[in-house]
Amino acid sequence: MSGVAVTARVWLVAGLGTAPAPTDQPTVRDDLMRTWRPGPDGRYTTGGGHHHATWAQLRARYDLVEVTEAAVT
Numbered sequence: 001m002s003g004v005a006v007t008a009r010v011w012l013v014a015g016l017g018t019a020p021a022p023t024d025q026p027t028v029r030d031d032l033m034r035t036w037r038p039g040p041d042g043r044y045t046t047g048g049g050h051h052h053a054t055w056a057q058l059r060a061r062y063d064l065v066e067v068t069e070a071a072v073t
Contacts, residue, residue, distance in 0.1 A: 006068045006069075007068075008065050008066040008067070008068045009022075009026065009065075009066040010063070010064070010065050010066070011028070011059055011063070011064040012063050013059070013060065013061065013062065013063055014059050014060065015060060019059070021055040021056070021059075022055075025038035025042075025055075026038075026066045026067070027066070027067040028044075028058070028064040028065060028066055028067060029064070029065050029067050030058070030061075030062035030063065030064055031062050031063040031064075032062070034046045034047075034051070035047065035067060036051075036053070036058060036064075039052075042054070044058055
């Protein structure tokens with residue numbers, strides 16, 4: 001059995017508007033271990049919908065790591 005390595009992208013805390021948002025709207029995990037998923041309105045939300053934020057707000061507050069699903073063969 002062999003695995004396929006998938007490298008997750010990382011975004012470190014930065015000021016508002018310092019870098020463009022990714023065009024693919026990735027699911028990300030913050031430094032508090034919350035998973036943020038993009039919604040149809042372009043805002044990100046955590047499980048249960050308790051928290052909502054734009055990409056710029058997430059970037060300004062948290063270190064983010066892309067949540068990837070590695071294919072194992």
